[in-house]
Amino acid sequence: MNFDFVAKIKWVVAVASALLVSASGLSLAQQKKDAPAPAKKDLSQSEKVSGVILKVETVEKATKADRKSVKSKAEGKNGPVLLRLSINTNAVWRDWARDQAQAKDDGPPKKDAAKGANSIATKGEPVDDNSLVVIEVASSTRVETRFRSPTDETSKGVTAPEKVKSDEATKSTVQPTGKPVQFRAEDLLPGLFVEAEFKESRSEQKNTASSVTVIRPIRVLNSSPEVPSSQKR
Numbered sequence: 410m411n412f413d414f415v416a417k418i419k420w421v422v423a424v425a426s427a428l429l430v431s432a433s434g435l436s437l438a439q440q441k442k443d444a445p446a447p448a449k450k451d452l453s454q455s456e457k458v459s460g461v462i463l464k465v466e467t468v469e470k471a472t473k474a475d476r477k478s479v480k481s482k483a484e485g486k487n488g489p490v491l492l493r494l495s496i497n498t499n500a501v502w503r504d505w506a507r508d509q510a511q512a513k514d515d516g517p518p519k520k521d522a523a524k525g526a527n528s529i530a531t532k533g534e535p536v537d538d539n540s541l542v543v544i545e546v547a548s549s550t551r552v553e554t555r556f557r558s559p560t561d562e563t564s565k566g567v568t569a570p571e572k573v574k575s576d577e578a579t580k581s582t583v584q585p586t587g588k589p590v591q592f593r594a595e596d597l598l599p600g601l602f603v604e605a606e607f608k609e610s611r612s613e614q615k616n617t618a619s620s621v622t623v624i625r626p627i628r629v630l631n632s633s634p635e636v637p638s639s640q641k642r
């Protein structure tokens with residue numbers, strides 16, 4: 410066989426291989442160029458978390474001006490940070506509320522918090538980096554109280570215990586006695602179930618809450634509870 414002919418064949422094969430590799434590289438480069446860039450997190454959107462408060466740290470005491478906080482809200486400022494809350498989002502509402510529900514919610518806040526802190530859902534749920542969310546409560550943070558059935562995991566809740574509906578969408582026929590607790594920032598304690606709304610701030614490395622809602626579990630009664638025989642006269 411002519412050695413020149415063999416050499417030419419080898420040269421053609423080498424050139425073809427080089428062109429194939431080059432074409433593949435260009436194709437991959439084009440794919441990377443055409444691939445959409447990963448979506449950046451929109452920090453303008455509010456985030457919501459719910460769970461049980463595990464820890465409350467006092468950062469600054471509230472003054473009268475802080476409690477009003479009208480000016481800071483109007484100017485769109487957060488105001489001074491008062492509290493730092495650590496929330497375990499692994500503690501879900503249905504589990505936590507199961508042994509917390511009552512027909513009335515007359516407090517005091519410390520009693521409610523202590524009961525919640527000793528619940529099975531609070532103590533039994535694991536805490537890890539993915540489930541623990543830390544938020545800041547500022548003077549401008551709106552703290553409110555809402556009530557809902559232990560089996561209601563989707564609604565925002567209602568503003569009064571008597572408005573709570575059962576699974577059958579019927580309101581309670583029993584008027585709750587006592588005045589329900591309306592929680593304030595200073596009433597936020599470990600053991601309470603809350604829903605918080607906040608905007609993540611990368612520059613300040615903190616999540617300042619626009620609102621923190623304490624949710625109270627109300628058991629709907631369609632008849633008055635039976636009085637124990639020991640209390641009958």
